Amino acid sequence: MPSEHPVQAPSIAAPSNRTTPRRSQNLWRLRPYLRPHKWRLVTMFTTAILGVGVSLTVPLVTRAIIDGPVTRREIDLLLPLGLLALGLSISEVLLVWVRRWAQSRTVSDLEANLRNDLYIRLQALPMEFHSRWQSGQLLSRVTADLSTIRRFMGFGLLFLVINILQLVVVTFLLLRLYWPLGVVVLVAAAPIIIVSLKFEKKYLAISRRVQDQQGDLATRIEESAVGFRVIKAFGRREHVKKQFDDGAVKLYETSVDKVRLASRFWTFLEVIPNLTLVIVLLLGALAVGRHSITLGTLVAFITLMLSLIWPVESLGTILAMAQEAMTSADRISEILDTESTITDGPDELVDPRGHLVFENVSFRFGPDSADVLHDINLDLAPGTTLALVGATGSGKTTLTSLVPRLYDVTGGRITIDGHDVRDLTLKSLRSAVASAFDDPTLFSMSARENITLGRPDATDAEVQQALEIAQATFANELPWGLETRVGEQGMSLSGGQRQRLALARAVLARPAVLVLDDTLSALDVHTEALVEEALRNVLAATTGIVVAHRASTVMLADQVALLEGGTITHVGTHQELLATVPAYRTLLAAEEEEVHA
Template sequence: MTTSTPQRPGQSERDPLGADPDRLPPAGVHSLWRLRSYLRPHRGALAVMLGTALAGIVVAIAIPLVIKALIDGPITDGEIDPVLPLGLAVLALGVLEAFLTWWRRWVQSNAVLNVETVMRGDLYAHLQALPMSFHSRWQSGQLLSRATTDLSSIRRFFGFGMLFLLINILQVTAVTGVLLTMYWPLGLVVAFTAAPIVWLSMRFEKEYVLVSRKVQDEQGDLATRAEEAAVAIRVIKSFGRSGYISEQYETAARQLHATSMEKVRLSARFWTFLEVIPNCAVVVVLLFGAIGVGRGALTPGELVAFITLMLSLVWPVSSLGVILAMAQEAMTSAARILEIFDTESEIVSGSRVITEPRGHLRFEHVDFAFPDAPDEPVLRDLSLDIRPGETVAVVGATGSGKTALTALVPRLYDVTGGSVTIDGVDLRDLELVHLRQLVATAFEDPTLFSMSARENLTLGRADATDAEIEEALDVAQAGFARDLPWGLDTRIGEQGMALSGGQRQRLALARAVLARPAVLVLDDTLSALDVHTEALVEEALRRVLADTTGLIVAHRASTVLLADRVALLQGGTITHVGTHRELLVTVPAYRELLAADPSLEEALS
């Protein structure tokens, strides 16, 4: 994942955070509904959850009714004997309600955590399948926010909000029906409180979805800044710009705080009204209920049961604000995650496999433009034939398209015109996994992972033996890895920050060599090495390249000497192909490119 910050899908010029309501992806119930496939394997658990919840509602209603019978019967009549059985019945119902709650939550938590785990795995797998053109457009912090915060938001709704939204609606409906049956005038008072709640909820939903999306986007931007600062800490410190970067982070954090407070204020107003409405209803019920008892329309037991049932509605009504807020956040999160799931990769795997690869690499009239700039071609009508076992060095000025050319071989990008073939098979017809086993690439900017040196080395070939690892280390002159505190089992830290640039580059080169590919691509891999180490690496690479097809991006004459032939890349196309000496003698542009290299004279001698 990259940390570039071009405009993301859904952004507008007037709102760089992507909160323009005209450009937002739809965030509604259908966003969550599209994720329903993750719940299907847990339909049994959902049925248990719903069944225990309904049983809990029945028990919750039964308790006040038993209390009513206790007050209007034995207590009113002064009979002591029936009090104990009825009291024990109330106690048993309370214990049963507690058990049902425990059982529901256990089943619920297990199912929902499984859903979150599967969803996270699918999201990560999809991110890995998306092409470089996608990752170059998206901030890594935004992707991280979706893979963590947004998934947690969906999990909380699936595990709490969705069930309680249904339970609370059923409980309010059932209790209101019982209240209407017991004493319809007061039942109507309870029923009429639903009107302002529905109206208020509709207004709340429209405002909350926008501010919720803005908060989530700003959280992603803040995560990006934090990640960039962590990865680039050496650069920040070396330039003494910690204060400047911290100020940028603080500005983004304050913006997130301001937006979050706007969200809190909106929620607070909504929840305040939800607290007031049921409490006002309780006051009205107490007033008119007392009058009803005085006039004989209600018994004391009925009033107590009525009040108890009425109070049981306070939580379902007042929690509506929490649940609706949770639902809105989940719907927004679902929309944000679906932005990724709905992105289809332009790099589609083929089905062919080369059983006996020879490594014959050909570029045939290749055109290429980056997806974000289709009208600005980087490569134009480029043709190059690299025979099996041959090594070709590509030389060109900065920005001539050398790195783009190497990225086409493992299909990090696809050509926009022409074709690239291995052994006569178009790369687009090959299985992606198979292609990337045939081709190994060592990049100019080596990427190492927060794992052991051994795991980094065997990333492209997990079955490599110790002898093969030792051989690859010798080729890349990466013997320093043996001297790490725990040898090859030493964790080298995130991005390999504990190593020097040359050490990282040599480990990355050893990783590529260890893969034993049919085609080895070296994108200026020796740029960070000193002259002595470079000479040792080049001597060893000659032996490796003798058995494989090599494509080398080079800037120095010493690296060019590794190649059998040299291709000069100018203006996005190959203009000259020949040996190093031939091009030095016959092509002035080639000689000018290498003129500053002190090894040039040695190459000519």
């Protein structure tokens, strides 16, 4: 039956060229996260602007005091002008307090919501995405990049607006106070603008390199921590250390280049304002001597000009923060912009029976690659157990991964109880299908939490029953019983123990379809026999697909399918295939020899 779904190969873009940043407009993606806090944003910017106005009014009051009570001895004006100055100072303090109150909540919520959405997106993206991305790169985006954006949104963006406003207003006031000196200040601003534009382009590129190299280094650290047993067992500590050193040195050199670039720019920003101040003091003193301006005007001019030093000097820091934030937004957008090829269908699977059918199923990993699987046709009635047998690399794991839609078929379709799996919601599909893999994943949580991951409402009796079926009752004898934390990746347990806990987790889920991908490979012969005996009762009540390498595991199945060259070549009972298919007989014999070797 032809599929009603459009067929296309899964295509997840690899990370973009990491030395060339994409568009800085990615910062605009943050607008939806700021929209719920629009009134806090209005409060934040309003109080900031009022604060600028208050701070710039103080020098004008100072001019009035110098030119009035001080110069002309108008003592009656001293008290009201002094109280006005005091009131302005207190107002500025209150405005700063209100601004920071509104700012802290807004920025914290922005970071929390963005991190939550990133995590949800990472969970929703398919296997192709995670197989192409280094875990350290993903980790650095969810941690370091979000912190960079938070710092810019909480400090850099606000002061970028305030400082630009202050520069414009102060320049206008300086021209109004004494335009010849104001022109001097304007002329001094020209080289700052030119150098800032050049700095921005260079800093954006080098910031991207630093952040990507940090992600690469995080990946090496994580791999060393997870694979420490392999490293020690093969005596490769020095080799791994050298790889880490190479990455660390590369990051160090790039970071030093970044600091050098920034230091040259900041030094330039220090020199120009101070040189301009010297010129203004000299020309201003001459103007006062010629009575072109009053002493109060010169003091107000100098005070206002000094208020420009912080905006100019901070320009380097703020521009650097802006470039880093844009780079971080770009890196985060690489995740948020990735569309999942596996999406929810409209249908719910109610009371699944487990009738599983493969109809002309094919699969490839990319549009330019060849089919890994093709022309797969199977019909498994409810309660049927199928043993899937094939040589290493024949596609057994890929085939079983298509059932819970860890990958999507690129041709044909898979149905459960007549429903195309792509038409089902992922929640109902994955509640009906449970999988246990040959390389089991356990999380850094208690044994109980790992076992009940697929069925959190399971009773203690049901948990114990699942443990007994999987021959995993050793979990009750851990130091704190089932509440014992098994450590990251379950490294405190042996490979066989991890497999048995993963099997217990799959059994406890009570699925309509149970997929066992070589789940017993790490068990000794005695334990395997006990598990297989217990599994017979479980598989009798569910539809099962068992990836098998040993004859003992094959005996669990009602039917056996031989996978060769990416397709099912023979289906029958174990005895039928053993008697009529030499390739099957040879494959099982080779596996048995390997087990007993």
